[in-house]
Amino acid sequence: MEIVEFDPFTAAEKDLREIFDVASAAHAVDLPDLPPVTFEAVIGGLRTPQPNLAPARRWFARRDGRIVALASLFLPPAENSALSLVKLLVHPDVRRHGVGTAVFHRISPALRDEGRTVVEAWNVRKGSPGERFGSALGFRVVCSTLFQVLSLDGLGPVPDVPPAKGYRLRSWSRSAPDDLVDSYASARQAIADSPFGQSAFRFPDWNARRVRADEEDRRRTNIEQRIVAAVHEESGVVAGFTELNLPAHHQDVAFQGDTAVLAEHRGHGLGYCLKTSMLRWLRAEHPGHQQVYTSTASANAHMAGINHRLGFRDFQETLVLAQDVAFCDTSRA
Incomplete structure (x- = not known):
C-alpha cells in the first residue's frame, strides 16, 4: 500500500x-x-x-x-x-x-x-467503529458533542423576536463595523465559558486585530460570515452575538457557528432573539439553503434547548478522542 x-x-x-x-x-x-x-x-x-x-x-x-x-x-x-x-x-x-x-x-x-504534543480526533460518532478504532490506538474520550440539524424546507415562519428592553440588534456580513470591533472581540471571549470537557483545545484569545485577521481568512477562502449582535444601549457594548458561515462550496447548507452572551447580560433571552433574527435573515436572502447544521457540547443543555425551540433536531452524538503524541506508536510507520 x-x-x-x-x-x-x-x-x-x-x-x-x-x-x-x-x-x-x-x-x-x-x-x-x-x-x-x-x-x-x-x-x-x-x-x-x-x-x-x-x-x-x-x-x-x-x-x-x-x-x-x-x-x-x-x-x-x-x-x-x-x-x-x-x-x-x-x-x-x-x-x-x-x-x-x-x-x-x-x-x-x-x-x-x-x-x-497532543492529537485529537473530533466528530467521532458515539458507539461507532470509529470509536472502537480510536480506542485500539490508545485514544481516550475527553468530550461529547451533540450535532443538530434544521431543515428549512417546509419550516413554518420563524418568529420575529424583539430584543429585551435596553438592547438593540446590529448585523453585518464579512466585516465587523469599526465602531463595534473592539467590543465584538470582547464578546467573542464569552464562548470560552462553553463546556469542552478535557479537550486540549483552547478557544481563541480574541482582540480586534485577530477579528480582522479571521475575517480576511474567510474572505480568502470564500466563506461568507454573517453576524447578528445584541448591543447594550446604555453602555454601547456588544452583549452577545451569533455567527453563521456559508462556504461557497456548500450551495444549500449553512453552518451555525459560535453563539455567546456575556455573563452580565444573560437571563434576557438574547440567545433566542439572536438566533431567530439570523434564521429570518438567512431565509430572506438565501432561500436556496435547505439545511443549517450546528453543534454544541452535550453538557450545554441550555443552548441545545434553544436550538430545539427553533426546530433543530438531534441527529447524532459525537466524541472527541485524544492521545498524547509521545505515546503514539510509530513503530509500524
Missing part, C-alpha cells in the same frame, strides 16, 4: 475523483440519515479548512491502484500550537483490513515534526 502526502490544489483530477469516492462512500455508511455529499463540497472542504484550524496536511492511501483512504492533520495556531487534529476516512470496502491503522502510523511522525 502506498501512502502519499498531497496538495488538494494541485492533485490530479483522477486522484480527486477517487478521493471523493472514498468520502462519499464513507458518508453514506457513517451518516445515512444525511443527504449525499457532492464533489464540490468534498474537494472544497479539503481546500478551505476552518480558519482557526488551518493549516492542514493531507495524505491518501492507494492500494491495488485505487485510493482507499484519506487522512488530514489540522494544525491550529497560537494558543493551540501544541494540538493537532486528525481526520481519517477509509472506504467501507476495505475497513477492518488494517488500512486505517497503517495510515495513522504513517502520518504520526508528522505530529512530532510539527511540534505537536
